[in-house]
Amino acid sequence: MAKTTRTVARKPRAQPKPRAARKVDPVVTEIVRNGVIAVTEEMKTNLMRTAYNIIIYEALDFTTGLFTPRGETISIGIGLPMFIRGMAETVKAKIKHFGAGNIRPGDIYVTNDSYLTGSHLNHVTLTLPIFHKGTLVAFSCCMAHWLDIGGILGGMSTDIFSEGLQIPILKYQDRGAVNATVVDIIRQNVRLPSRAMGDLRAQVTAVKTGERRFLELIERYGRDAVLNSIAAIMDHAEAMARARTRTIPDGVYEAESYMDDDGIDIGQKVPIRVRVVVAGDEMTVDLSEVSKQVRGFYNSGVTTGHACAQVAYKCLTSPTDYPINDGSFRSLKTIVPPGRVVSAVRPAPMRWWMTYPMTIVDTIFKALAPAIPGRVIAGHHADLLASSFHGINNRTSEFFIGSFGPLGGGWGAKMAEDGVSGTVCINDGDTHNSPNEQAEFKFPIVVERYALVPDSGGAGRRRGGLGVERVVRARTNMVVNNQSERAHCRPWGLNGGLDGTGNAVELRIGGQWKSDFPNAKVLVAQLRPGDAFKIRSGGGGGYGNPLERPIEQVRDDVRQGYVTVKSAAELYGVVLDPQTFEVDAAATEKLRAARRSGDGAAADAKSA
Amino acid sequence: MDLPLKVFERQDRCAIKRLFDAMHELRYGTSAPDEPAEIVSLRSTVTGVMRKPPQERVARGRSAPDKAAFTGRRPVYLDGKFRPTPTYARAALTAGNCISGPALIEEHAATTVLLPGDRLEVDACGHLMIKVAGGR
Numbered sequence: 001m002a003k004t005t006r007t008v009a010r011k012p013r014a015q016p017k018p019r020a021a022r023k024v025d026p027v028v029t030e031i032v033r034n035g036v037i038a039v040t041e042e043m044k045t046n047l048m049r050t051a052y053n054i055i056i057y058e059a060l061d062f063t064t065g066l067f068t069p070r071g072e073t074i075s076i077g078i079g080l081p082m083f084i085r086g087m088a089e090t091v092k093a094k095i096k097h098f099g100a101g102n103i104r105p106g107d108i109y110v111t112n113d114s115y116l117t118g119s120h121l122n123h124v125t126l127t128l129p130i131f132h133k134g135t136l137v138a139f140s141c142c143m144a145h146w147l148d149i150g151g152i153l154g155g156m157s158t159d160i161f162s163e164g165l166q167i168p169i170l171k172y173q174d175r176g177a178v179n180a181t182v183v184d185i186i187r188q189n190v191r192l193p194s195r196a197m198g199d200l201r202a203q204v205t206a207v208k209t210g211e212r213r214f215l216e217l218i219e220r221y222g223r224d225a226v227l228n229s230i231a232a233i234m235d236h237a238e239a240m241a242r243a244r245t246r247t248i249p250d251g252v253y254e255a256e257s258y259m260d261d262d263g264i265d266i267g268q269k270v271p272i273r274v275r276v277v278v279a280g281d282e283m284t285v286d287l288s289e290v291s292k293q294v295r296g297f298y299n300s301g302v303t304t305g306h307a308c309a310q311v312a313y314k315c316l317t318s319p320t321d322y323p324i325n326d327g328s329f330r331s332l333k334t335i336v337p338p339g340r341v342v343s344a345v346r347p348a349p350m351r352w353w354m355t356y357p358m359t360i361v362d363t364i365f366k367a368l369a370p371a372i373p374g375r376v377i378a379g380h381h382a383d384l385l386a387s388s389f390h391g392i393n394n395r396t397s398e399f400f401i402g403s404f405g406p407l408g409g410g411w412g413a414k415m416a417e418d419g420v421s422g423t424v425c426i427n428d429g430d431t432h433n434s435p436n437e438q439a440e441f442k443f444p445i446v447v448e449r450y451a452l453v454p455d456s457g458g459a460g461r462r463r464g465g466l467g468v469e470r471v472v473r474a475r476t477n478m479v480v481n482n483q484s485e486r487a488h489c490r491p492w493g494l495n496g497g498l499d500g501t502g503n504a505v506e507l508r509i510g511g512q513w514k515s516d517f518p519n520a521k522v523l524v525a526q527l528r529p530g531d532a533f534k535i536r537s538g539g540g541g542g543y544g545n546p547l548e549r550p551i552e553q554v555r556d557d558v559r560q561g562y563v564t565v566k567s568a569a570e571l572y573g574v575v576l577d578p579q580t581f582e583v584d585a586a587a588t589e590k591l592r593a594a595r596r597s598g599d600g601a602a603a604d605a606k607s608a
Numbered sequence: 609m610d611l612p613l614k615v616f617e618r619q620d621r622c623a624i625k626r627l628f629d630a631m632h633e634l635r636y637g638t639s640a641p642d643e644p645a646e647i648v649s650l651r652s653t654v655t656g657v658m659r660k661p662p663q664e665r666v667a668r669g670r671s672a673p674d675k676a677a678f679t680g681r682r683p684v685y686l687d688g689k690f691r692p693t694p695t696y697a698r699a700a701l702t703a704g705n706c707i708s709g710p711a712l713i714e715e716h717a718a719t720t721v722l723l724p725g726d727r728l729e730v731d732a733c734g735h736l737m738i739k740v741a742g743g744r
Binding site: 052194209 | 637
């Protein structure tokens with residue numbers, strides 16, 4: 001077993017081996033490349049088909065993957081980009097916990113340890129060792145978000161114990177026999193246990209699917225051919241990432257942003273400072289100056305700190321190089337000392353782990369903007385805006401926990417294109433929102449409004465994407481929680497582009513809208529039938545001077561309802577007839593000339 | 609999941625659930641025999657001989673197409689030079705009409721090119737039966 005481990009998953013630097021010595025047929029390698037992608041995709045499909053909760057089968061809040069016997073990522077089916085590191089590190093922790101000698105065919109390991117996965121307790125992670133004729137050849141692994149894992153229902157948590165059941169690394173299944181004790185303990189500790197059991201079985205389905213299909217690949221092409229191909233794919237991914245890193249000018253790049261607050265010390269900004277060092281074909285991302293862990297539940301574990309850097313690095317160097325594998329990250333170093341908001345230590349609260357890391361990814365792009373202006377993106381809304389609501393359904397008398405999944409919002413503009421509108425944030429980039437109709441069918445609510453928000457995208461030569469607004473009316477007594485960030489630290493523009501709008505939440509109680517919240521967080525708000533909550537995602541930052549945006553594009557934006565006539569004049573210097581949307585060319589030329597020569601309206605708007 | 613007719617006739621719901629669990633186990637590696645299931649879609653296949661659908665036929669005409677079918681001439685590049693070539697509206701052709709190439713038969717979404725020597729006859733259903741020059 002140990003011998004295979006060395007052959008398959010060595011680190012090329014630790015044990016260099018001449019490339020020529022490894023016999024790999026390039027045709028088989030490409031078949032295996034697509035084969036492992038197909039395996040992790042089918043794991044996703046079967047998980048979706050068998051899961052019991054909308055957050056898995058509609059929102060796709062999960063990640064599946066194949067790993068080497070040493071726990072390195074071969075292929076990941078996402079799910080959550082920000083889980084790119086958490087799963088591999090969880091597999092490694094399980095290997096270490098049991099020891100290589102105690103990993104046996106028919107085993108399935110489980111844990112939801114937040115400080116291992118780097119995320120929250122809802123992320124139950126199952127791992128199955130794959131054996132071929134008695135030899136460990138890989139692991140298949142599946143993380144999925146459970147709707148409930150116990151702990152307080154809504155509100156703010158201040159330590160891990162209030163967040164629910166903690167499952168240490170255990171054998172859910174030992175040589176084929178299910179550990180009934182573990183199952184009983186889980187059943188007793190979660191709300192909606194029968195649904196949780198359905199999701200647990202769906203995860204077993206996912207890891208078994210990975211096992212079956214990976215073994216078919218080995219049966220068909222031979223064990224050595226498949227394993228050597230995987231090593232070659234990872235080496236290739238490394239070479240691609242290094243080649244792209246070399247095109248970034250050497251230097252030290254820094255940027256700063258902040259989170260609104262930690263949900264407890266309202267108004268107390270949480271600083272996010274990143275430092276990126278590029279030297280030749282290697283990059284170092286230093287998160288030492290990111291804020292210390294906070295009292296509210298916005299912390300995440302160290303694997304997520306590393307994932308922040310890896311997600312940014314993958315976007316910048318090899319976004320379309322598949323499968324997503326650990327070869328791509330050999331040229332990236334990350335410095336994440338313990339005790340930061342993205343490397344929190346026990347017993348820090350972690351329930352809303354997913355929010356801060358997105359802003360770190362954006363800040364890494366911001367740092368690199370001077371070096372590679374054509375390859376970065378302005379700031380995005382950077383939040384799930386995944387309000388949840390619970391109560392007793394008045395028709396069925398059953399307890400429910402409702403959610404639409406992520407709302408989506410505006411993304412930043414790039415040098416060559418406008419930002420996208422109404423699209424899910426980067427932490428959960430491959431998850432979906434749920435259809436309004438389905439949520440209305442499942443939960444006692446009515447969606448009154450769901451629309452793009454005009455003028456939310458930051459103005460620029462390239463305009464930021466638009467945010468989205470959803471108004472949800474309660475049809476029964478319910479409790480609403482919305483934990484959003486970035487109301488104040490708005491998605492920033494780049495190179496003269498203006499900021500987008502921030503995220504926001506409002507409540508309608510007894511017919512009166514209340515919108516003067518100090519941030520975008522509303523915890524434990526009580527709604528009665530007819531009351532409503534509104535969540536509005538921010539728009540993306542713009543790119544370049546708005547006065548340089550082609551006049552026809554501004555006119556089209558106004559026609560589409562993306563930009564108002566007022567903003568077209570104030571921000572873009574384009575004068576339009578409010579009825580016909582015809583451009584007044586003379587007035588536009590005059591206004592743009594005046595703006596350029598320094599009446600400074602655009603510059604003021606930017607610094608606002 | 610296939611539902612044997614016998615199980616259906618017996619209205620044996622437990623047997624249906626057992627079949628479902630077995631299929632779930634086979635396909636996904638897990639099943640939930642203790643949980644109730646809901647039938648959300650039921651498909652049936654019935655085998656038998658269907659009555660043939662009626663065939664659309666076009667009106668019978670003479671060998672020469674009606675004047676209305678002839679729509680003019682257009683220059684068409686044939687055998688190395690442009691030649692004035694007659695055009696016909698397909699919708700106005702009737703069964704039995706014969707046309708010798710070169711000619712263009714035009715319709716809303718297609719044009720049929722009749723090369724020199726090709727010979728076309730419209731059959732009872734309006735199909736253009738073309739004997740290609742040099743063909744057997």
